[in-house]
Amino acid sequence: MEQITVKASQSSYKVSVGAGIRHKLAAFLPKVYSNIFIVSDTSIAPHYLDDYAASLLPEAKVTKKIIEPGEAAKSKDMYFDILDSMFEAQLDRKALVLALGGGVIGDLAGFVASTYMRGIDFVQLPTTILAHDSSVGGKVAINHETGKNLIGSFYPPVAVVYDVDTITTLPxxxxxxxxxxxxxxxxxxxxxxxxxxLSRKQLDKENQNQLIQDLSLGIKVKTKIVEADxxxxxxxxxxxxxxxxxxxxxxxxxxxxxxxxxxxxxxxxxxxxxxxxxxxxxxxxxxxxxxxxxxxxxxxxxxxxxxxxxxxxxxxxxxxxxxxxxxxxxxxxxxxxxxxxxxxxxxxxxxxxxxxxxx
CATH class of the missing domain: 1.20.1090.10 (Dehydroquinate synthase-like - alpha domain)
Known part of the structure; x- marks a missing residue:
C-alpha cells in the first residue's frame, strides 16, 4: 500500500492506495463518525458498497443513496434530491459523506457535502483510474445547462481511500x-x-502492484501542483x-x-x-x-x-x-x-x- 499526504489550506489529508483496503475503511478515517451517508451509483454499488459499509464501525448509522450513473447525474435536480435524502437521514454537522464511484460521484457527492449545513466531512472512494485525478485536489461541482462544472467549489476531502480491486471490473x-x-x-x-x-508493452488492469505504483506516481505529480496552486x-x-x-x-x-x-x-x-x-x-x-x-x-x-x-x-x-x-x-x-x-x-x-x- 502507498500513502500520500496532500497539504491543503483548510486541512491536510491522506490518499491511501492499495488492494483490498475497502475492507478496512474505518482505519483510514480521521475520526469516528456516528452518522454516515454513502452516495454511489447502480454500476458500482452492487459490486462494492456492501464491502465498504461492512468495514465501518457497527455502531455507526449508515444511509445509502444509489443513483443512476453518468454525467447527467451532476444536475441541480439530483443535487437537491440528495440534500433532501440527507435531511431525511437527520445528518448533523458531524456526519460524514462517502463518495463511492468515479469522477461523477466524487464531484456530485463532494459538492453536496461542501454545502450541506455549510460543509460536512466527506471521503473520496474512487473506483476508476480516471478518478485518481478528480479525487485529489478538492475540486467539486455540478453542471449547469450552460456547461460542465460551472457550479462548484474548492472543498478537499478528509481522506481518499483507493482500492485498486475496483479497477478489475472496468471496461x-x-x-x-x-x-x-x-x-x-x-x-x-x-x-x-x-x-x-512508454516502454511498457500494454496496459494491464490485473497487475495490482503495477496499478498501485502507477496511480501513486500520478497522484504525487498532481499533489505537488495542487499544493503550490x-x-x-x-x-x-x-x-x-x-x-x-x-x-x-x-x-x-x-x-x-x-x-x-x-x-x-x-x-x-x-x-x-x-x-x-x-x-x-x-x-x-x-x-x-x-x-x-x-x-x-x-x-x-x-x-x-x-x-x-x-x-x-x-x-x-x-x-x-x-x-x-x-x-x-x-x-x-x-x-x-x-x-x-x-x-x-x-x-x-x-x-x-x-x-x-x-x-
Whole structure:
C-alpha cells in the first residue's frame, strides 16, 4: 500500500492506495463518525458498497443513496434530491459523506457535502483510474445547462481511500481513459515515470502492484501542483495538457464518441507536436504515438471542422478574450502556458485533422 499526504489550506489529508483496503475503511478515517451517508451509483454499488459499509464501525448509522450513473447525474435536480435524502437521514454537522464511484460521484457527492449545513466531512472512494485525478485536489461541482462544472467549489476531502480491486471490473476503454491522465502527469512532472510507461508493452488492469505504483506516481505529480496552486490561479493549469483540443474534440464528435481520456490523448498528441515545433525539444513523440497504437487508443477522427474546433478552444477556461492559451512543453517536465495566434492555430489544426483522418 502507498500513502500520500496532500497539504491543503483548510486541512491536510491522506490518499491511501492499495488492494483490498475497502475492507478496512474505518482505519483510514480521521475520526469516528456516528452518522454516515454513502452516495454511489447502480454500476458500482452492487459490486462494492456492501464491502465498504461492512468495514465501518457497527455502531455507526449508515444511509445509502444509489443513483443512476453518468454525467447527467451532476444536475441541480439530483443535487437537491440528495440534500433532501440527507435531511431525511437527520445528518448533523458531524456526519460524514462517502463518495463511492468515479469522477461523477466524487464531484456530485463532494459538492453536496461542501454545502450541506455549510460543509460536512466527506471521503473520496474512487473506483476508476480516471478518478485518481478528480479525487485529489478538492475540486467539486455540478453542471449547469450552460456547461460542465460551472457550479462548484474548492472543498478537499478528509481522506481518499483507493482500492485498486475496483479497477478489475472496468471496461478496457475506461482503462485507456484513465491512463491518458496518468501519462499526462508523467509528461508534466516525472520523466522516469514517462519512460516506464512508454516502454511498457500494454496496459494491464490485473497487475495490482503495477496499478498501485502507477496511480501513486500520478497522484504525487498532481499533489505537488495542487499544493503550490490550490485555487487554480497559475500552475494548476498545467494539468490541462491535451485538454484544450481534447475537450473540443469530445464535444464536436458528440459526447460518448470518445471517452474523456481518449479525447485528451488525441489532444496531447496535438499539443506535443505544437510544442516540438515551437521549442525544438525531443518529447518522444514517436514513442508516444506507438504507445497509443499498442494500447488501441482511437486515432482516427471523424470529419470535424477546424473552425468549429477552434471556436470551442476559444471558450476554454485558460483562454482570454477569445485568444487561445494552451499548455505546451518546453521539455519533458517543463510545462508552460502559451498564447497561440489564430493563424498558427488554424494551420496546425487543419494539418492535424488531415493526418488523423488518414491514420
Amino acid at each position: 478496457e476503454k475506461e482503462v485507456r481513459s484513465g491512463y491518458a491522465e496518468l501519462i499526462k502527469e508523467a509528461y508534466i512532472g516525472d520523466a522516469a515515470f514517462l519512460d516506464a510507461l 490550490e485555487k487554480e490561479n497559475d500552475l494548476r493549469k498545467f494539468l490541462n495538457l491535451g485538454h484544450t483540443l481534447g475537450h473540443a474534440i469530445e464535444a464536436e464528435a458528440g459526447y460518448g464518441t470518445f471517452t474523456h481520456g481518449e479525447a485528451v490523448a488525441i489532444g496531447m498528441l496535438f499539443a506535443l507536436e505544437l510544442s516540438e515545433k515551437r521549442f525544438g525539444a525531443d518529447l518522444q513523440l514517436g514513442e508516444f504515438r506507438s504507445w497509443l497504437e499498442r494500447n488501441q487508443y482511437p486515432l482516427q477522427l471523424p470529419d470535424l471542422s477546424a473552425e468549429r474546433l477552434i471556436a470551442r478552444m476559444q471558450m476554454d477556461k485558460k483562454s482570454e478574450n477569445k485568444e487561445v492559451h494552451m499548455v505546451l512543453l518546453q521539455d519533458i517536465g517543463s510545462p508552460v502556458t502559451e498564447k497561440v495566434d489564430h493563424d498558427t492555430l488554424l494551420q496546425a489544426v487543419v494539418s492535424f485533422l488531415e493526418r488523423m483522418r488518414s491514420v
